[in-house]
Amino acid sequence: MSDTRLMKGNEALAEAVIRSGCQGYFGYPITPQSEILEYLADEGRKRGMVVMQVESELAAINMVYGAAGAGARVMTSSSSPGISLMQEGLSYIACAELPCLVVNVNRGGPGLGTIQPSQGDYFQSTKGGGHGDYHLIVLAPASVQEMADFVYDAFELADKYRNPVMILADGALGQMMEKVTFKQYDPKEHAVAKPWATTGKPTTRERNIVTSLHIQPEKMEAINQHLQGKYDRVRREEVRYQLISAEDAEILVVGYGLSARICHRAVELARHRGLPVGMMRPITLFPYPYDVLREMRKRLSGVLVVELNSGQMVEDVRLAIEGHVPVEFFGRMGGIIPSPEEVLEKITQMFDRVNVKQVEESHA
Amino acid sequence: MPETMVSQNGFEVVWEKPETLTETKLHYCPGCSHGVVHKILMEVVQELNIQSDTIGVAPVGCSVFAYNYLNVDMQEAAHGRAAAVATGIKRMLPDKYVFSYQGDGDLAAIGTGETIHAANRGENILVIFINNAIYGMTGGQMAPTTLLGMKTSTTPEGREVETQGFPFRITELIAMLPGAHYVTRHAVHTPNTVRQFKKAVTKSFQYQKEKKGYCLIEIVSNCPSGWKMTPPEANKWMEQNMFPVYPLGDLKVDGKLVEKRPAAPAAKN
Numbered sequence: 001m002s003d004t005r006l007m008k009g010n011e012a013l014a015e016a017v018i019r020s021g022c023q024g025y026f027g028y029p030i031t032p033q034s035e036i037l038e039y040l041a042d043e044g045r046k047r048g049m050v051v052m053q054v055e056s057e058l059a060a061i062n063m064v065y066g067a068a069g070a071g072a073r074v075m076t077s078s079s080s081p082g083i084s085l086m087q088e089g090l091s092y093i094a095c096a097e098l099p100c101l102v103v104n105v106n107r108g109g110p111g112l113g114t115i116q117p118s119q120g121d122y123f124q125s126t127k128g129g130g131h132g133d134y135h136l137i138v139l140a141p142a143s144v145q146e147m148a149d150f151v152y153d154a155f156e157l158a159d160k161y162r163n164p165v166m167i168l169a170d171g172a173l174g175q176m177m178e179k180v181t182f183k184q185y186d187p188k189e190h191a192v193a194k195p196w197a198t199t200g201k202p203t204t205r206e207r208n209i210v211t212s213l214h215i216q217p218e219k220m221e222a223i224n225q226h227l228q229g230k231y232d233r234v235r236r237e238e239v240r241y242q243l244i245s246a247e248d249a250e251i252l253v254v255g256y257g258l259s260a261r262i263c264h265r266a267v268e269l270a271r272h273r274g275l276p277v278g279m280m281r282p283i284t285l286f287p288y289p290y291d292v293l294r295e296m297r298k299r300l301s302g303v304l305v306v307e308l309n310s311g312q313m314v315e316d317v318r319l320a321i322e323g324h325v326p327v328e329f330f331g332r333m334g335g336i337i338p339s340p341e342e343v344l345e346k347i348t349q350m351f352d353r354v355n356v357k358q359v360e361e362s363h364a
Numbered sequence: 365m366p367e368t369m370v371s372q373n374g375f376e377v378v379w380e381k382p383e384t385l386t387e388t389k390l391h392y393c394p395g396c397s398h399g400v401v402h403k404i405l406m407e408v409v410q411e412l413n414i415q416s417d418t419i420g421v422a423p424v425g426c427s428v429f430a431y432n433y434l435n436v437d438m439q440e441a442a443h444g445r446a447a448a449v450a451t452g453i454k455r456m457l458p459d460k461y462v463f464s465y466q467g468d469g470d471l472a473a474i475g476t477g478e479t480i481h482a483a484n485r486g487e488n489i490l491v492i493f494i495n496n497a498i499y500g501m502t503g504g505q506m507a508p509t510t511l512l513g514m515k516t517s518t519t520p521e522g523r524e525v526e527t528q529g530f531p532f533r534i535t536e537l538i539a540m541l542p543g544a545h546y547v548t549r550h551a552v553h554t555p556n557t558v559r560q561f562k563k564a565v566t567k568s569f570q571y572q573k574e575k576k577g578y579c580l581i582e583i584v585s586n587c588p589s590g591w592k593m594t595p596p597e598a599n600k601w602m603e604q605n606m607f608p609v610y611p612l613g614d615l616k617v618d619g620k621l622v623e624k625r626p627a628a629p630a631a632k633n
Binding site for chain 1: 415416417418419421422428429431435436437438439440441442445448449450451452453455456457460477478481
């Protein structure tokens with residue numbers, strides 16, 4: 001039986017959290033994601049979840065550490081300044097290899113910034129964020145439907161790799177209302193054994209220790225190599241992206257999350273004008289879909305990267321393109337959302353430049 | 365346990381290492397209190413037969429490696445966050461016994477927020493608080509509980525109020541909170557104080573079983589290495605200087621404040 005509703009992104013995510021069998025939520029209110037805590041405090045508690053509003057994001061992420069270490073399916077959510085406070089805990093969680101979900105409904109920064117949508121936390125989310133060599137697995141929804149669907153994926157990836165998983169949304173995705181259909185999901189079918197968890201030591205096994213402390217350099221290097229091996233496996237097996245009108249595209253637009261929705265419309269407008277434009281939407285931001293860009297770079301004339309920041313993901317695009325074709329960037333900051341027409345204008349300008357270049361080359 | 369046990373060579377066994385302690389040799393300095401506190405804590409876990417139901421949280425500080433010695437499931441917390449980690453465990457496993465083991469820097473400086481709020485929520489955990497008025501692990505710097513006039517590597521002229529404020533009597537503060545059920549201060553430098561401490565640990569686990577809420581046992585401790593004294597000198601100095609500021613005894617029992625507590629000494633510099 002399908003269950004379709006009209007919901008805010010934050011509420012759809014929270015409803016999926018309950019349906020995913022999440023046992024514990026620990027969080028602190030911050031705009032624009034407080035609906036997650038509010039929804040869970042009501043619906044989640046009624047349906048058996050432990051839901052705690054606690055004294056700070058520091059406490060919340062460390063409660064997630066303790067609860068995940070005790071073998072439970074748990075999560076927290078916050079927005080940019082709160083996620084900054086959680087970076088210490090995320091580093092410990094990554095090293096101790098504790099599965100959990102962290103939701104960041106990104107707002108504009110730096111500092112206290114603005115409560116309006118932003119993608120300014122791309123670096124922090126995808127490159128580690130806290131101290132030491134580690135990665136979160138990062139999923140970037142672009143609709144209310146994906147805000148819900150990615151919750152199940154996130155918990156399963158977290159269990160599969162014993163790694164923290166982040167859903168990186170933004171203020172608009174959290175606040176907008178759209179139709180969402182909840183799938184049938186039986187958490188029992190997706191439960192995994194956690195023999196490493198601290199659930200109390202029976203006489204039949206040695207004690208379990210959840211720690212990130214390894215004073216011997218050789219041991220700590222081995223731990224790091226193990227983590228890097230895991231991230232390599234994630235890079236090989238978990239890349240997800242979406243291609244739109246990309247087969248014959250000369251200019252490829254790249255955007256994720258909210259900016260991908262704007263880019264999609266801009267690509268449609270460009271196609272109406274007869275411009276051969278396509279787009280690539282990364283769904284996983286770590287692991288990043290470098291390979292699809294590497295394959296396409298030979299037949300493209302240029303790439304336009306659109307983000308709600310000063311240019312962060314564009315660095316990953318340039319790593320994949322490696323100078324083969326021009327990579328240009330268009331971004332707005334501080335909570336400003338560009339219109340599809342603004343993006344279309346950038347696309348058109350880029351075609352003019354690329355065409356000029358081709359004419360010059362033919363004369364040379 | 366039978367009343368008397370006889371070892372293979374015919375001697376009467378008066379004490380046996382409990383299974384709740386591992387074979388690992390302690391790394392603590394001679395005269396340090398940690399070894400005694402570890403031992404008593406694990407003796408109680410053994411006597412109550414709750415090893416399989418007990419989960420501990422280790423701090424950052426000298427006892428960061430407590431899990432090398434305590435033979436129960438353990439989690440190592442970030443500096444100051446042990447009360448939050450213990451909360452996460454306890455909320456997921458409410459029928460297990462959960463304790464945190466923390467020093468003065470961990471509990472009363474960097475972890476003050478987590479400490480106070482866990483107590484105020486009445487979190488059903490036991491917090492073991494080692495107060496030796498100094499940062500032992502990092503080499504003898506000032507702690508929040510360092511006494512006025514006390515010399516440390518970061519208060520070379522002695523702690524003074526103008527820049528460092530007062531010794532933090534956080535245990536008195538916690539006793540005031542309605543969520544705190546049992547708050548008590550002990551020492552482990554004499555046979556009698558060790559016996560008293562053991563009773564407090566037993567009582568705390570009993571309260572936890574009955575879901576009475578937050579229990580805190582402060583242990584006023586020495587630090588011969590950090591204080592640059594021999595162990596006997598350190599114990600004497602502790603009795604003369606620490607006990608007046610941190611008087612031993614119960615502050616709160618069964619949710620009721622104990623009246624007629626010794627007053628805090630007037631601040632002088």
